[in-house]
Each structure stands twice: as C-alpha cells, then as structure tokens.
Amino acid sequence: MKKIGFLSFGHWSPSSQSMVRSAQDALLQSIDLAVAAEEAGADGAYFRVHHFARQLASPFPLLSAAAAKTSRIELGTGVIDMRYENPLYMAEDAGAADLISGGRLQLGISRGSPEQVIDGYRYFGYVPQDGSTDAEMARNHTQLFLDVLKGEGFAQPNPRPMFANPPGLLRLEPYAPGLRDRIWWGAGSRATAEWTAEQGMNLMSSxxxxxxxxxPFHRLQAEQIQRYRDAWTKAGHEREPRVSVSRSIFPIVSDLDRQLFWRERHSTDQVGHLDGGDARFGKTYAGEPDKLIAELAEDEAIAAADTLLLTVPNQLGVDYNAHVVESVLTHLAPELGWR
Known part of the structure; x- marks a missing residue:
C-alpha cells in the first residue's frame, strides 16, 4: 500500500493559454485541488515553494486554508528553501497550521533549488557567516527549526510579564505535538540522503x-533510498521513517489526455548540468494504462517508497488536474498493488 498525493508548483501566467492567470488564481485553485484530490481518494496535497517567481511562495497561509477546507488529506510542501527562513518564526507558523489541520502537516524542507535571482536569501536578511556556504546556512537554520519543534523550554521568562508564565524556561507557542516527526528533507544525492537519516527526518526525493x-534514474534513486534506510537503522531512531518520490504520470484515457501528452509517450531520462555538476532527470510516464502499468512495475524507486507524489501541470486547471490524480488512482494504482 502506498500513499498517493499530488505536488503542484503553483505556476501562474497572464497568458490566455493558462487557466491560472494570477497569484490569486494559483492560491485559490490550489485549495480547490486539495479538496478535489481528497474527494477522489488521494492521500496528500503538496506544494512547491519558490521565491521571486510567478509560483507559490509563502506556504503557511495556503496550508492553513486548505486544512480548513479538508478533513483527511495530508498537507505538505516540497520543498521550503531553508536559506530564506527565520527558524523560530517558521516554527510558530508551522505549529499553527498543523493545529488547524489536526496534525496533518508533512513539511518538506531543503537547501532549495536554483533561484530566480542571485543569492535571493540575502534580500530576506540572511547571509552565510564568513567561511561558510549557503548550504551550511540552510542546515544551521534547519537544526534550530528541528530543535524548537521538540517543544522544550529554552527562553528565560520575564520576571514581570504581562501575563502569567508557566514555571521554567519558555518554549515557542503554539506547540504542535508530533510535528517534529513529520519533517522531510528534499535530498538531491545519496550523501544528503544519508545525512537526512542521521538528522531523523523523512526522505523526500524528486x-x-x-x-x-x-x-537509469529509478535505479540511482532506489540506491539513494536504500542508503537512507541503512543510515536510519545505523542511527538507531525508534520510529519508522517515511520516503516519498515524485513522478510525472499521465494515463491517456481521454481525447484530451491524448492531445496533451501523446508526445511524452517515449520520454526517457535526461542527463545535464545543474549548479556546476552532473544531474540526472527522471522521465515522464505517459501512455495508455496497460503500457504504464508495465513500465511503472519496473520502477525500483517507486517500489521502495511508501509515498508517491504526482507532479501536476497546474496551469491546466483544477478539473483537469483532479482528473489526472483520479486516473492514476483508478486505472493504475489497483493493478500495481499500490491501493
């Protein structure tokens, strides 16, 4: 059994060809898609976070609004760039959103991806210390964030407070029990997956x-997952970890599906350069259900993961993206033993 959800980048464009023409459209349609996905039987609604872009950016208002409109589906991010974050303020926002959701938040965080602007985190007031890198700054922010999510007191109370304090050092409020165990790290390599396990975070691999x-990409990713699980066991954590992978999967079951995705039927992995190094990109799965069932059955990384996130083309609108999610749940998941 696998949890199956969607991952949306929340793109918007004023183009007449886009169904999402403004930031307001992107936000409201994201909420509507979470509702539709829950009604279709999906398990998760995840949203990408990009700054300085015509995409979703500040996730907690969106997650809170989606939580208020749903009752069962997990709500998460994939991923929040920790170079930009004030860890304590983020912990307060995350705690509030998690309490609104009834404990359904699944937060994916990471160092982030290539940016729209040069060193965008500097505009947010964050600069790596001398001799340090932006990646190290992201990990430092992450460690502080994880620490305060434990709910332990650390701040010295004012002897003459406006309101009475509980005894001892004070923690951040609101505190969301269990949220610390629902933090995921977006790992782009085998080594960072091992580091993720050492920190006691779930693994999110795109x-x-x-x-x-x-x-092939799926084998390299399966190796990443195995190295993560081995490192988790070695670290001696008590709970069972979770692992998610993302895929672009489009069953062709209608004329519109065929019109939009028939060119992707022969998609393959791509190899390129990113941030000065080699990178491998996974292929798109598109085709008739019987073809996709055979292909997906060979994907070793999906087999190794407990959660599958479907990357959706959000600019095609809520109805079409809900159709994509429902098609995977209906035509593929039962045959592959995912449901």
Missing amino acids: TLLTEDTGV
Missing part, C-alpha cells in the same frame, strides 16, 4: 538527482 552514475 524527479532530479544532482549526480549521475550512468544507471
């Missing part, structure tokens, strides 16, 4: 790995 060994 359709991109920032390394290439010459093997």
Whole structure:
C-alpha cells in the first residue's frame, strides 16, 4: 500500500493559454485541488515553494486554508528553501497550521533549488557567516527549526510579564505535538540522503538527482533510498521513517489526455548540468494504462517508497488536474498493488 498525493508548483501566467492567470488564481485553485484530490481518494496535497517567481511562495497561509477546507488529506510542501527562513518564526507558523489541520502537516524542507535571482536569501536578511556556504546556512537554520519543534523550554521568562508564565524556561507557542516527526528533507544525492537519516527526518526525493552514475534514474534513486534506510537503522531512531518520490504520470484515457501528452509517450531520462555538476532527470510516464502499468512495475524507486507524489501541470486547471490524480488512482494504482 502506498500513499498517493499530488505536488503542484503553483505556476501562474497572464497568458490566455493558462487557466491560472494570477497569484490569486494559483492560491485559490490550489485549495480547490486539495479538496478535489481528497474527494477522489488521494492521500496528500503538496506544494512547491519558490521565491521571486510567478509560483507559490509563502506556504503557511495556503496550508492553513486548505486544512480548513479538508478533513483527511495530508498537507505538505516540497520543498521550503531553508536559506530564506527565520527558524523560530517558521516554527510558530508551522505549529499553527498543523493545529488547524489536526496534525496533518508533512513539511518538506531543503537547501532549495536554483533561484530566480542571485543569492535571493540575502534580500530576506540572511547571509552565510564568513567561511561558510549557503548550504551550511540552510542546515544551521534547519537544526534550530528541528530543535524548537521538540517543544522544550529554552527562553528565560520575564520576571514581570504581562501575563502569567508557566514555571521554567519558555518554549515557542503554539506547540504542535508530533510535528517534529513529520519533517522531510528534499535530498538531491545519496550523501544528503544519508545525512537526512542521521538528522531523523523523512526522505523526500524528486524527479532530479544532482549526480549521475550512468544507471537509469529509478535505479540511482532506489540506491539513494536504500542508503537512507541503512543510515536510519545505523542511527538507531525508534520510529519508522517515511520516503516519498515524485513522478510525472499521465494515463491517456481521454481525447484530451491524448492531445496533451501523446508526445511524452517515449520520454526517457535526461542527463545535464545543474549548479556546476552532473544531474540526472527522471522521465515522464505517459501512455495508455496497460503500457504504464508495465513500465511503472519496473520502477525500483517507486517500489521502495511508501509515498508517491504526482507532479501536476497546474496551469491546466483544477478539473483537469483532479482528473489526472483520479486516473492514476483508478486505472493504475489497483493493478500495481499500490491501493
């Protein structure tokens, strides 16, 4: 059994060909898609976070609004760039959103991806210390964020407060029990997956790995997952970890599906360069259900993961993206043993 959800980048464009023409459209349609996905039987609604772009950016108002409109579906991010974040303020926002959701938040965080602007985090007031890198700054922010999510007191109370304090050092409020165990790290390599396990975070792996060994993407990703699980066991964590992978999957079951995705039927992995190094990108799965069932059955990384996130073309609108999610749940998942 696998949890199956969607991952939306929340693109918007004023183009007449887009069904999402403004930031307001992107936000409201994201909420509507979470509702529709829950009604279709999906398990998760995840949203990408990009700054300085015509995409979704600040996730917590969106997650809170989606939580208020749904009752069962997990709500998450994939991923929040920790270079931009004030860890304590983020912990307060995350705690509030998680309480509104009834404990359904699944937060994916990471160092982030290539940016729209040069060193965008500097505009947010964050600069790596001398001799340090932006990646190290992201990990430092992450460690502080994880620490305060434990709910332990750390701040010295005012002896003459406006309101009475509980005894001892004070923690951040609101505190969301269990949220610390629902933090995921977006790992782009095998080494960062091992680091993720050491920190006690769940693993989130997308359709991109920032390394290439010459093997197909799904095998390299399966190796990443195995190394993560081995490192988790070695670290001695008590709970069972979760692992998600993302895929672009489009069953062709209608004329509109065929019109939009027939060109992707012969998609293959791509190898390129990203941030000065080799990178391997996973292929798009598109075709009639019987063809996709055979292909997806060979995907070793999907087999190794407990959660599958379907990357959706959000600019095609809520109805079509709900159709994509429902098609996977109806035509593929039962045959593949996912449901």
